[in-house]
Amino acid sequence: xxxxxxxxxxxxxxxxxxxxxxxxxxxxxxxxxxxxxxxxxxxxxxxxxxxxxxxxxxxxxxxxxxxxxxxxxxxxxxxxxxxxxxxxxxxxxxxxxxxxxxxxxxxxxxxxxxxxxxxxxxxxxxxxxxxxxxxxxxxxxxxxxxxxxxxxxxxxxxxxxxxxxxxxxxxxxxxxxxxxxxxxxxxxxxxxxxxxxxxxxxxxxxxxxxxxxxxxxxxxxxxxxxxxxxxxxxxxxxxxxxxxxxxxxxxxxxxxxxxxxxxxxxxxxxxxxxxxxxxxxxxxxxxxxxxxxxxxxxxxxxxxxxxxxxxxxxxxxxxxxxxxxxxxxxxxxxxxxxxxxxxxxxxxxxxxxxxxxxxxxxxxxxxxxxxxxxxxxxxxxxxxxxxxxxxxxxxxxxxxxxxxxxxxxxxxxxxxxxxxxxxxxxxxxxxxxxxxxxxxxxxxxxxxxxxxxxxxxxxxxxxxxxxxxxxxxxxxxxxxxxxxxxxxxxxxxxxxxxxxxxxxxxxxxxxxx
Amino acid sequence: xxxxxxxxxxxxxxxxxxxxxxxxxxxxxxxxxxxxxxxxxxxxxxxxxxxxxxxxxxxxxxxxxxxxxxxxxxxxxxxxxxxxxxxxxxxxxxxxxxxxxxxxxxxxxxxxxxxxxxxxxxxxxxxxxxxxxxxxxxxxxxxxxxxxxxxxxxxxxxxxxxxxxxxxxxxxxxxxxxxxxxxxxxxxxxxxxxxxxxxxxxxxxxxxxxxxxxxxxxxxxxxxxxxxxxxxxxxxxxxxxxxxxxxxxxxxxxxxxxxxxxxxxxxxxxxxxxxxxxxxxxxxxxxxxxxxxxxxxxxxxxxxxxxxxxxxxxxxxxxxxxxxxxxxxxxxxxxxxxxxx
Numbered sequence: 001x002x003x004x005x006x007x008x009x010x011x012x013x014x015x016x017x018x019x020x021x022x023x024x025x026x027x028x029x030x031x032x033x034x035x036x037x038x039x040x041x042x043x044x045x046x047x048x049x050x051x052x053x054x055x056x057x058x059x060x061x062x063x064x065x066x067x068x069x070x071x072x073x074x075x076x077x078x079x080x081x082x083x084x085x086x087x088x089x090x091x092x093x094x095x096x097x098x099x100x101x102x103x104x105x106x107x108x109x110x111x112x113x114x115x116x117x118x119x120x121x122x123x124x125x126x127x128x129x130x131x132x133x134x135x136x137x138x139x140x141x142x143x144x145x146x147x148x149x150x151x152x153x154x155x156x157x158x159x160x161x162x163x164x165x166x167x168x169x170x171x172x173x174x175x176x177x178x179x180x181x182x183x184x185x186x187x188x189x190x191x192x193x194x195x196x197x198x199x200x201x202x203x204x205x206x207x208x209x210x211x212x213x214x215x216x217x218x219x220x221x222x223x224x225x226x227x228x229x230x231x232x233x234x235x236x237x238x239x240x241x242x243x244x245x246x247x248x249x250x251x252x253x254x255x256x257x258x259x260x261x262x263x264x265x266x267x268x269x270x271x272x273x274x275x276x277x278x279x280x281x282x283x284x285x286x287x288x289x290x291x292x293x294x295x296x297x298x299x300x301x302x303x304x305x306x307x308x309x310x311x312x313x314x315x316x317x318x319x320x321x322x323x324x325x326x327x328x329x330x331x332x333x334x335x336x337x338x339x340x341x342x343x344x345x346x347x348x349x350x351x352x353x354x355x356x357x358x359x360x361x362x363x364x365x366x367x368x369x370x371x372x373x374x375x376x377x378x379x380x381x382x383x384x385x386x387x388x389x390x391x392x393x394x395x396x397x398x399x400x401x402x403x404x405x406x407x408x409x410x411x412x413x414x415x416x417x418x419x420x421x422x423x424x425x426x427x428x429x430x431x432x433x434x435x436x437x438x439x440x441x442x443x444x445x446x447x448x449x450x451x452x453x454x455x456x457x458x459x460x461x462x463x464x465x466x467x468x469x470x471x472x473x474x475x476x477x478x479x480x481x482x483x484x485x486x487x488x489x490x491x492x493x494x495x496x497x498x499x500x501x502x503x504x505x506x507x508x509x510x511x512x513x
Numbered sequence: 514x515x516x517x518x519x520x521x522x523x524x525x526x527x528x529x530x531x532x533x534x535x536x537x538x539x540x541x542x543x544x545x546x547x548x549x550x551x552x553x554x555x556x557x558x559x560x561x562x563x564x565x566x567x568x569x570x571x572x573x574x575x576x577x578x579x580x581x582x583x584x585x586x587x588x589x590x591x592x593x594x595x596x597x598x599x600x601x602x603x604x605x606x607x608x609x610x611x612x613x614x615x616x617x618x619x620x621x622x623x624x625x626x627x628x629x630x631x632x633x634x635x636x637x638x639x640x641x642x643x644x645x646x647x648x649x650x651x652x653x654x655x656x657x658x659x660x661x662x663x664x665x666x667x668x669x670x671x672x673x674x675x676x677x678x679x680x681x682x683x684x685x686x687x688x689x690x691x692x693x694x695x696x697x698x699x700x701x702x703x704x705x706x707x708x709x710x711x712x713x714x715x716x717x718x719x720x721x722x723x724x725x726x727x728x729x730x731x732x733x734x735x736x737x738x739x740x741x742x743x744x745x746x747x748x749x750x751x752x753x754x755x756x757x758x759x760x761x762x763x764x765x766x767x768x769x770x771x772x773x774x775x776x777x778x779x780x781x782x783x784x785x786x787x788x789x790x791x792x793x794x795x796x797x798x799x800x801x802x803x804x805x806x807x808x809x810x811x812x813x814x815x816x817x818x819x820x821x822x823x824x825x826x827x828x829x830x831x832x833x834x835x836x837x838x839x840x841x842x843x844x845x846x847x848x849x850x851x852x853x854x
Contacts, residue, residue, distance in 0.1 A: 321738060345740040359738055362731035364798040373728050374739040376721050384720045428739065 023212040029078035038064040056233035070102040071095030101174030102183040111159035116141040164195035183214040265480030273297030276467040282327030287313035288491035295467040302482030303471040310491040319351040350434035368409040375431040398427040419450025551818040577813035578702035582761040583784040586754030594797025595662035599669035600758040604777025605677040607762030611640030612686040612772035620688025633692040644759015652751030656744035677774040687771040697767030714802040730797030790840040
């Protein structure tokens with residue numbers, strides 16, 4: 001029996017919903033896109049009052065499944081059941097009215113509206129003249145936020161909130177629909193540890209109220225901390241569901257990649273050469289002050305620090321994206337004035353930015369056009385004309401070396417998974433043959449397999465004598481890959497740690513002060 | 514490369530050099546479709562062929578050549594994610610100024626009586642320079658002050674129109690030399706249009722200038738981090754658009770053998786329409802000159818067809834507006850389909 005979403009919503013409103021074993025389940029779901037089978041005979045079962053994590057590499061199908069569950073995609077085959085009753089969700093609104101709310105990675109709040117307006121949008125309480133009753137809305141919001149133990153002023157405009165607080169507002173909004181199911185897409189990717197702890201507390205409270213949570217993450221430790229169960233997907237196929245207490249980290253990685261990853265961090269000891277980049281007393285007058293450090297050829301300098309500590313800003317200033325207010329930068333012992341990224345590239349610098357979508361990919365262009373853009377500054381061009389076949393060959397060879405998974409280089413880069421986009425962008429910089437490589441969160445939002453490959457590439461670059469500066473929020477990555485670690489806190493360098501003395505605790509002590 | 518390594522590297526297959534159907538094909542089919550509709554309607558209502566009339570086709574292409582020349586520049590601007598509203602006014606301004614240096618000594622009311630009978634390249638050069646200067650100012654304003662291209666070129670649109678009226682206090686500039694008028698005779702405007710289109714087709718597809726233009730339109734911030742000097746590049750693009758509007762102004766004056774302050778009114782909108790109909794996306798990063806050429810011809814066929822069918826000029830404009838909107842709707846729909854997965 002298929003029930004239309006509106007009927008189901010009406011039944012739900014009347015409170016006469018059957019008490020099935022699973023809150024939400026999917027069986028035999030298939031979803032095809034031109035050229036790819038994103039989901040192939042996939043199943044999923046969410047228990048009442050539990051957190052169910054979806055695990056898998058990028059492109060494994062977990063995002064597609066999540067979108068099917070949230071009514072964004074309609075499956076080609078298979079059924080989705082809400083409390084044991086098959087239902088066809090035709091839109092996210094359908095899903096919401098049936099108690100399935102999704103919290104997107106890109107938060108969908110309106111920045112110039114208040115917290116209360118954002119939460120009750122489309123359902124604003126009205127007074128008897130038909131106008132919005134702001135007093136009632138405020139009270140409702142206060143009550144809701146209080147219940148969730150979220151300390152945010154309902155009257156504040158969303159644009160003034162931190163990312164973490166926006167996330168909390170999204171959660172409050174989802175809960176305000178009396179949702180039975182919350183779908184969270186990498187909710188912690190931009191949060192600090194303390195914020196994560198608060199989020200987890202809220203998730204536990206929601207769980208206690210019988211709400212089921214679908215939780216998507218790439219972070220293994222979160223899985224053990226918050227999830228009751230998890231399902232693994234690989235290449236659009238369902239691999240299995242387990243209780244998170246039954247398995248080890250290695251088990252999960254094996255399920256996700258279908259192979260053993262023997263060495264997570266292929267760090268190699270390579271001879272360290274002369275100082276290549278030397279930064280002294282650098283300030284941008286805004287985000288960081290008096291930053292000094294050196295990097296040598298073949299060395300990997302890890303940069304640790306909490307979000308907002310100014311790490312990315314230092315990288316941007318060194319690369320000429322934002323101007324320096326004070327301080328000097330020396331390359332190979334010579335002082336240089338890096339006015340723009342153009343100058344930086346001429347000096348042999350390369351900079352993989354933090355945000356793939358905003359400052360990395362040329363989304364509407366193809367992979368070839370994305371890879372060649374930086375090297376065209378001074379190579380592969382004769383009298384203004386691009387030497388098409390030469391650059392194509394170089395890009396093809398690079399894409400092969402980097403194992404970019406694509407049928408050909410004429411695919412739009414936006415059709416690639418995050419990991420493959422990242423590889424293509426690394427290729428963009430490797431083509432320029434840099435002497436100094438600055439990487440800002442090189443493996444954020446990337447699956448385990450691609451992560452390992454990127455680590456392998458970074459190691460390879462260091463072996464070739466490239467000086468690497470690697471900013472990362474992932475402690476194991478910083479500890480595993482770096483020769484030395486520079487730690488920043490609120491715009492200042494708080495210390496350096498050598499590879500042999502660095503531990504998670506020491507780094508955190510410097511980062512949190 | 515052996516197959517084994519290729520396998521290890523994942524399915525990176527040998528790239529076919531010519532890939533997929535070019536996006537222009539669908540626009541071309543639309544052109545054919547519109548022409549066929551006119552052909553059929555022609556036989557039914559007028560009793561003659563629309564297509565098999567070389568005179569009509571020549572006039573049609575002649576009429577849109579000036580729009581086409583402008584559209585080649587506008588296409589490049591729109592690919593960077595910008596817009597140029599000033600081109601129509603720049604046409605009027607350059608037509609006036611160029612014509613004032615092209616007057617014959619036999620004309621009794623020459624604007625500069627001491628500067629008559631100048632060789633043709635002087636008025637043409639002056640026209641191109643004025644256009645280039647207008648575009649350069651647009652580019653400087655947009656690149657340096659970061660004001661939206663819509664506003665910067667809107668300002669130029671108003672000012673340039675003002676200059677063309679002020680220049681002769683509203684009087685037309687007539688009595689142009691035959692040398693100068695030559696560029697507007699016969700099918701010369703069409704040749705100028707096609708040569709300009711070819712040059713910039715090559716520039717966009719095969720030169721670094723072209724690659725950077727697309728990159729800026731696709732993601733300006735990413736382009737900047739990749740080492741592109743966005744400010745300098747945008748100035749180039751707007752200057753080229755201005756230069757081409759200047760060329761269009763020269764051709765317009767030569768065709769009419771006179772110049773008036775009202776020349777080129779609304780040409781910028783026709784040029785934007787031709788560009789958008791030709792598949793260039795207003796969000797930037799996507800578009801080709803070949804599409805714009807077809808888009809220009811579609812505009813010409815539409816107008817010429819209406820006249821052929823003796824449709825009232827009022828209805829012509831109403832329907833034209835609808836077609837332009839439809840082209841953008843199709844573009845938006847295409848974008849949506851693309852981002853679906």
